[in-house]
Amino acid sequence: MAKHLSAEQIREFEALLRERHRELRQDIHQALIESEDSQFQDLAGRVHDPGEESVADLIIDLNIRQIDHQVQELYAVESALARMRNGTYGICAECGTDIQLERLRAVPTATRCIDCQSRQEKDYVGGAGSGTPTL
Numbered sequence: 001m002a003k004h005l006s007a008e009q010i011r012e013f014e015a016l017l018r019e020r021h022r023e024l025r026q027d028i029h030q031a032l033i034e035s036e037d038s039q040f041q042d043l044a045g046r047v048h049d050p051g052e053e054s055v056a057d058l059i060i061d062l063n064i065r066q067i068d069h070q071v072q073e074l075y076a077v078e079s080a081l082a083r084m085r086n087g088t089y090g091i092c093a094e095c096g097t098d099i100q101l102e103r104l105r106a107v108p109t110a111t112r113c114i115d116c117q118s119r120q121e122k123d124y125v126g127g128a129g130s131g132t133p134t135l
């Protein structure tokens, strides 16, 4: 686990993420129920099942445009909870340094430190539509 986070802070973030997970599941469940598609309605039952810990994988492939944003966030929340379990929560996936506490407070699902994140966003902006050929 990231050394800069106390057990208490980890618990705080975990509670936050679990609460967000619950909310997102509710939203997605509602959207699936309201859809006309029986395949989606079957899925709604599983999304709502409290025993089902990771539901994003079930829905992410379906590409349901109306709930795409929620599914992406659900996926990020589940990944963050998984990182808590394997002890890599709060550590930058790019450079391996501790992600700043203020950043985690603002974005509890953050996978990168501020430096790597802004570099990535810059690369992305520069790469998209700039006409530079990529290898």
Ligand SMILES: [Zn+2]
Residues within 6 Å of the ligand: 092, 093, 094, 095, 096, 097, 112, 113, 114, 115, 116, 117
């Ligand atoms: Zn980094």
